[in-house]
Amino acid sequence: MLKVEQLHVGYGSLEVLHGISFDVPEGAIVAILGSNGAGKTTLMRALSGLIPIKSGKIDFAGKAVGRLVAEKRLREGLALVPEGRDLFGSLTVRENLLMGAYTRRSRTEIEQDIERILERFPRLKTRLQAHAASLSGGEGQMLAIGRALMSHPRLLLLDEPSHGLAPIIVETVFEVIEQLNREEGLTIVLVEQNAHQALEVAHTAYILQSGSIVLNGEATTLTANSAVQELYMGG
Amino acid sequence: MSAFLQVVIAGLVTGSLYGLLTLGIVLIYRTTGVLNFAYGAIASLCACFMYILLTGPRLNFWIALVLTLLFSLLLGIVLERGFARPVLHAPVFTKAIATLALALVLETIAQAIWPQLAEVQHFSTPFEGQALHLGGVYLSAIDIVILVVTASLMLVLNLFLMHTRMGIAMRAMADNIPATRLMGASVGRIFMLVWALSSFLAAICGILLAGQSNLINVQFMDPILLPAFIGAVLGGLDSLPGSLIGGILVGLVSNLLAYFLAGHMLGAVDMSNPAIRDTLIFVGFVIVLLIRPQGLRGRALLRRV
Numbered sequence: 001m002l003k004v005e006q007l008h009v010g011y012g013s014l015e016v017l018h019g020i021s022f023d024v025p026e027g028a029i030v031a032i033l034g035s036n037g038a039g040k041t042t043l044m045r046a047l048s049g050l051i052p053i054k055s056g057k058i059d060f061a062g063k064a065v066g067r068l069v070a071e072k073r074l075r076e077g078l079a080l081v082p083e084g085r086d087l088f089g090s091l092t093v094r095e096n097l098l099m100g101a102y103t104r105r106s107r108t109e110i111e112q113d114i115e116r117i118l119e120r121f122p123r124l125k126t127r128l129q130a131h132a133a134s135l136s137g138g139e140g141q142m143l144a145i146g147r148a149l150m151s152h153p154r155l156l157l158l159d160e161p162s163h164g165l166a167p168i169i170v171e172t173v174f175e176v177i178e179q180l181n182r183e184e185g186l187t188i189v190l191v192e193q194n195a196h197q198a199l200e201v202a203h204t205a206y207i208l209q210s211g212s213i214v215l216n217g218e219a220t221t222l223t224a225n226s227a228v229q230e231l232y233m234g235g
Numbered sequence: 236m237s238a239f240l241q242v243v244i245a246g247l248v249t250g251s252l253y254g255l256l257t258l259g260i261v262l263i264y265r266t267t268g269v270l271n272f273a274y275g276a277i278a279s280l281c282a283c284f285m286y287i288l289l290t291g292p293r294l295n296f297w298i299a300l301v302l303t304l305l306f307s308l309l310l311g312i313v314l315e316r317g318f319a320r321p322v323l324h325a326p327v328f329t330k331a332i333a334t335l336a337l338a339l340v341l342e343t344i345a346q347a348i349w350p351q352l353a354e355v356q357h358f359s360t361p362f363e364g365q366a367l368h369l370g371g372v373y374l375s376a377i378d379i380v381i382l383v384v385t386a387s388l389m390l391v392l393n394l395f396l397m398h399t400r401m402g403i404a405m406r407a408m409a410d411n412i413p414a415t416r417l418m419g420a421s422v423g424r425i426f427m428l429v430w431a432l433s434s435f436l437a438a439i440c441g442i443l444l445a446g447q448s449n450l451i452n453v454q455f456m457d458p459i460l461l462p463a464f465i466g467a468v469l470g471g472l473d474s475l476p477g478s479l480i481g482g483i484l485v486g487l488v489s490n491l492l493a494y495f496l497a498g499h500m501l502g503a504v505d506m507s508n509p510a511i512r513d514t515l516i517f518v519g520f521v522i523v524l525l526i527r528p529q530g531l532r533g534r535a536l537l538r539r540v
């Protein structure tokens with residue numbers, strides 16, 4: 001579904017990603033693991049079109065999307081839940097969800113989708129008219145995911161969804177990710193520092209180090225790999 | 236009592252005009268990060284355009300009005316493409332300075348094509364000389380028009396910003412531009428709409444102000460810009476309702492000061508001098524800022540955290 005080849009990305013003259021290649025089959029959860037500063041967020045921004053790529057290819061559902069602007073990539077079905085959520089803080093929860101449906105037209109379908117998202121995230125139901133900035137970290141992450149789902153994506157990119165959340169909330173977030181994949185067949189690319197939990201939900205994983213992929217394989221194989229354990233799972 | 240009421244009404248009239256200008260300034264600032272010091276020049280240019288339509292081809296007032304409003308939308312689009320887009324990624328301060336240059340350019344162009352407007356001219360409206368007397372209070376027709384027009388515009392704008400897809404997107408963009416792009420919204424198109432909308436508001440303000448004083452020249456909006464900016468900053472600069480309240484407040488305070496200072500002398504200084512009033516407003520504004528740097532509402536900054 002998503003095929004990335006020899007991707008080079010950077011800021012100005014600084015190159016951050018040095019020729020990244022990976023594959024995301026339809027229906028899979030793929031984790032990209034790496035420590036702080038490895039280039040995970042840069043990769044997510046490049047995939048969603050927020051920053052231009054220097055060279056390489058991004059094919060999505062058989063179409064070259066590497067040169068499309070972010071707005072067009074969303075319309076192709078690529079949605080990003082950005083690092084730090086990036087909610088519209090002065091908008092209400094409901095307005096954030098409506099923004100997620102910006103590219104869609106049918107009012108009735110949008111209302112139905114909001115209902116469905118509130119069923120999935122019941123905690124948002126009571127906060128529907130609250131400003132997004134007033135949400136707790138967990139609620140905020142639910143809203144960020146819900147907002148991305150409103151566009152009916154075919155592929156969901158998640159940038160460190162567990163970041164800054166209490167352990168119990170992290171648990172819930174990963175459950176949601178697994179459910180979305182299992183129940184709705186949503187293809188997911190998950191970027192994480194939290195390797196332990198990411199490997200539990202992912203099918204395959206890639207290890208990103210200083211802008212290069214140094215290791216990849218089945219999630220179970222990587223979980224057993226001693227180098228991965230030492231580097232990313234605290235031994 | 237009725238004299239006081241008279242002053243309050245005058246304050247509301249001025250204030251609602253400031254409020255409208257302030258709204259346009261904050262709309263642009265919040266969504267595109269441009270602190271637009273050319274806003275007065277844009278308003279002047281549009282009002283001058285209308286004056287030319289009224290006096291050159293001698294168009295009917297209402298036809299000239301419609302054409303001027305269309306012109307203002309076009310001007311907004313041209314300014315967005317030609318001015319705001321190229322400086323988009325510049326720091327806020329640089330952009331603000333660039334708008335000062337833009338103001339100069341606009342005024343110079345206006346003066347070059349319409350040299351008669353270098354001097355003060357008479358701007359006539361169908362409301363000229365008409366007034367209403369209500370229990371000792373005198374209301375000129377143009378003041379009533381100003382109150383009705385600004386109130387309805389604010390209502391419509393509020394409905395637009397709160398309830399339409401495009402209005403919500405404008406507010407979303409004011410919060411977070413990259414996230415707005417991630418929602419599939421074309422930021423360029425929204426920028427253009429914001430500039431078109433705010434120059435439309437500027438045109439209406441310019442026409443109403445020229446209609447109120449019946450006087451116009453290429454720079455007639457310049458003195459209005461300072462109180463409008465004061466209103467914007469008082470409102471917190473990033474809150475739309477706050478900006479409106481800030482603008483109205485400055486208008487009210489300015490008229491009340493004029494009322495209370497009239498006929499008073501401080502030593503040899505005649506306190507009714509408008510310069511004294513403006514100075515007092517400015518000093519008050521600085522004091523307010525020292526106490527509450529985030530503006531009077533002051534919730535806006537907290538929300539950011």
Ligand SMILES: Nc1ncnc2c1ncn2[C@@H]1O[C@H](COP(=O)(O)OP(=O)(O)O)[C@@H](O)[C@H]1O
Nearest residue numbers: 011014016034035036037038039040041042043
């Ligand atoms: N906007 C930017 N401008 C310049 N350099 C950046 C920018 N964002 C990130 N970087 C640099 O790119 C590298 C990778 O950052 P990032 O992609 O955020 O890593 P991660 O998400 O894995 O922590 C870091 O060295 C960081 O300093």
Ligand SMILES: [Mg+2]
Nearest residue numbers: 040041083160
């Ligand atoms: Mg990151």
